[in-house]
Amino acid sequence: MSFLEVKQVAHFYFTPSTSTKALEDISFSIEEGEFISLLGPSGCGKTTMLSILAGLFPPTSGSIMIDHESPETNSNLIGYMLQQDYLFPWKTIEENIFLGLKLNGRLNEETKKNALLFLKQIGLEGVEKQFPRQLSGGMRQRAALARTMAVNPKLLLLDEPFSALDYQTKLKLEDLVFETLRAYKKTAILVTHDIGEAISMSDRIVLFSAKPGRIHRIFDVPEELRHVTPFEVRGKEAYNDIFQTIWKELESLEELN
Numbered sequence: 001m002s003f004l005e006v007k008q009v010a011h012f013y014f015t016p017s018t019s020t021k022a023l024e025d026i027s028f029s030i031e032e033g034e035f036i037s038l039l040g041p042s043g044c045g046k047t048t049m050l051s052i053l054a055g056l057f058p059p060t061s062g063s064i065m066i067d068h069e070s071p072e073t074n075s076n077l078i079g080y081m082l083q084q085d086y087l088f089p090w091k092t093i094e095e096n097i098f099l100g101l102k103l104n105g106r107l108n109e110e111t112k113k114n115a116l117l118f119l120k121q122i123g124l125e126g127v128e129k130q131f132p133r134q135l136s137g138g139m140r141q142r143a144a145l146a147r148t149m150a151v152n153p154k155l156l157l158l159d160e161p162f163s164a165l166d167y168q169t170k171l172k173l174e175d176l177v178f179e180t181l182r183a184y185k186k187t188a189i190l191v192t193h194d195i196g197e198a199i200s201m202s203d204r205i206v207l208f209s210a211k212p213g214r215i216h217r218i219f220d221v222p223e224e225l226r227h228v229t230p231f232e233v234r235g236k237e238a239y240n241d242i243f244q245t246i247w248k249e250l251e252s253l254e255e256l257n
């Protein structure tokens with residue numbers, strides 16, 4: 001059995017007068033340590049899929065197992081990075097980073113020391129006592145990464161975490177997240193609209209089509225692109241080839257949408 005298994009998932013949203021089929025017949029699996037991206041036209045169900053994986057609600061039908069458990073009972077093993085950093089403005093960076101550990105009842109001298117060490121490793125030494133408003137957007141997202149990593153999650157769900165950043169900061173942060181998750185052998189699922197980001201960070205890319213959201217195709221990112229940083233990967237010929245292929249397929253799916 002794989003680390004994460006999604007089997008024949010379908011999901012409907014119901015209102016008193018309508019029903020929307022958001023997902024249909026979704027099956028895929030992820031091995032421990034793999035990085036997967038979900039890509040597709042607007043409305044193809046990426047957010048719905050991520051919410052189900054996060055255990056926010058169960059799918060209408062089908063099953064999901066994460067490390068042999070269902071997401072609803074496994075939620076403290078899941079970490080998040082979202083488009084907004086959701087740092088509490090009235091708490092210092094250090095207090096924000098310790099918060100998840102505190103809520104999990106795991107805040108102690110050792111976990112604090114590790115969290116502060118990680119903060120140092122990602123270039124945020126010296127900001128521990130500052131408040132989020134005193135940091136740039138990129139620094140805040142790095143702090144959000146530190147908060148996520150502090151609880152040592154088994155699975156990371158990344159919902160467009162770089163989309164609000166300027167281009168240069170985005171590439172630097174992609175590099176940092178990529179290196180961090182690889183070093184700590186974390187399993188991750190990234191939802192993105194950015195083909196380049198998906199190629200440069202992932203082992204595989206799941207391309208969805210819309211109405212209802214289905215898996216259109218799963219791309220293996222070529223081996224030669226997997227062991228270089230997201231910044232370096234953009235200079236490779238194989239990057240351009242797979243970018244063009246996915247671009248064309250996504251364009252045709254958007255036309256159908």
Ligand SMILES: Nc1ncnc2c1ncn2[C@@H]1O[C@H](COP(=O)(O)OP(=O)(O)OP(=O)(O)O)[C@@H](O)[C@H]1O
Binds near residue numbers: 014020040041048213
């Ligand atoms: N709470 C809801 N109630 C009713 N329909 C919903 C709800 N949430 C999403 N949908 C519908 O389900 C489908 C999938 O939506 P979802 O937000 O998961 O797609 P997405 O791929 O994340 O979209 P985007 O890329 O635009 O953020 C869409 O048709 C959407 O309108």
